[in-house]
Amino acid sequence: MTSSNALQKFHVIDYLRAICMIYIVCYWHxxxxxxVSFLQPNKITESLAYLVLGLFFMISGFLNGSDKNKExxxxxxxxxxxxYPLYFCALVIFHLLGLNDGVTSLKAALFVSPFLDSSPVTLWFVAELFVFLLITPFLLRIKSSLLLIGILLSGFYFATLAMDFSNSMIDSRVVKYFPAYFLGVLAAGGKPINSKVVLVVLMSIMAALLAHFVTRTNDFLLLEVVCVQVGSFSILFYSLYKLNIVNExxxxxxxxxxxxxxxxIHRPIYEVLDRCLNVYDVGIVWPFFVGVAIPMLAFIAYxxxxxxxKLSKMIFESDRQK
Structure with missing residues (x-):
């Protein structure tokens, strides 16, 4: 989730990540x-949340796919x-606050929760990102082959369509956001628009049309997959090509x-402050969270x-010396 040195010229990536993080942390959650009634979720803000999360996954795939170290x-x-260490500590804190039970936390720590219908609150995003991360070297190996990409996506979309007609234990968000991550990997290391990317986008649209023809409805998972994928990539592509002139x-x-x-850490901080405050007057709560909780979150995160x-750097340096 941190910028690669090879991508320093893409200052717009920092802007996109910052905007996505602010939307999720400072509004959606x-x-x-x-x-506050006028701030409550609606169809538009919910769709924006899906799009922002898809863009988060796509940027992660783009950065990981640009990694120069192939070992x-x-x-x-x-x-x-x-x-992982920070993620594991967060899991422990979530469990101590009662946000996730012990079984869910254990499954999430082992990264099997997305496949056992027990994804943790909020941290589901990291659990799924880590799963995608584990298969990234494989994705990098096949990204040069249109045939292998086509086979992978065909199987993926067939499985997605099957999920619409079954009670699958797989978290639907794995299906919803994997194509966005994969598209980010394919767009990395060169021009964002290439033959592989075009293939993925076209196959996604064709899969959505096929699913609509079969189901005769717009209320199915595959449509959400395609909307998130195409929407987030459109933002990433436009930003890299049209907005990359922004200054650092x-x-x-x-x-x-x-x-x-x-x-x-944002959810635990909000939860602790909310429990301590124990005040329900919106005139007091709203200014408190905006004026105290968010600055406190920024300070603790920093x-x-x-x-x-610093600790990670020390560990890497000690490993090199050995």
């Missing part, structure tokens, strides 16, 4: 603690050290840099990320 061991070592911003880069830790990076 925050409104659950605010009794599996080194790739996994760096990514796991970067993500230290503030935006810092917000983007803190996006992962901020996502991990503190954790700074010291965790």
């Amino acid at each position: 925050l409104i659950e603690y605010l009794d 599996f061991v080194s790739f996994y070592q760096r990514k796991i050290l970067r993500i 911003s230290q503030l935006v880069a810092k917000v983007s840099f803190l996006s992962f830790v901020t996502y991990l 503190f954790i990320q700074q010291y965790y990076d």
Whole structure:
């Protein structure tokens, strides 16, 4: 979830991640603690949340797909050290606060929760991202073959259509967001628009049309998959080609840099403050969360990320010396 050196020229990626993080953390999840009628979710804000999450996954695929280190061991070592310890600590905190039960937390720690119909609250995003991360080296191996990409997607979309007619234990969000991540991987390391990307987009649209013809309804999972995928890629493509002239911003880069830790800890902070406040007057709660909770979240996230990076650097340097 951190920017690659190879992508330093893509300052727009930092802007996109910052905007996505702010929408999810400072609006989509925050409104659950605010009794403000005009801020409550509706069809438009819900669709935006799907799109923002899809863009998050796509950016992650784009960054991971641009990784210059092709060695599996080194790739996994760096990514796991970067993500898992903080994720595991977040799981423990969520469990202690009663946000997730023990069984769900254990399944999430082992990354099997997306496939056992027991995804954790909020942290489902990280659990699924880690699953996608584990298969990224495989995706990088097949990205040069149109045939293998076509076979993979055909099987994936067939399974997605089958899920619409069954009581599958697989979290539908795995199906919804994997194509976005995969598209990000394919768009990395060169021009975002290439033959593989075009194939994926066309196959997605054809799959959606086929599913609509078979089901005779728009209320099915595959349509959501395609909307998220095409929508998020359109934003990423337009940003890389049309908005990449934006200047680098230290503030935006810092917000983007803190996006992962901020996502991990925002729910526990909101939950603890909400329980401590124990006040239901909207005139007091709303200013408190905006004026106190969000700045506190930013400070804690910065503190954790700074010291965790120093610790990670020490570990890597000690490994090299050995």
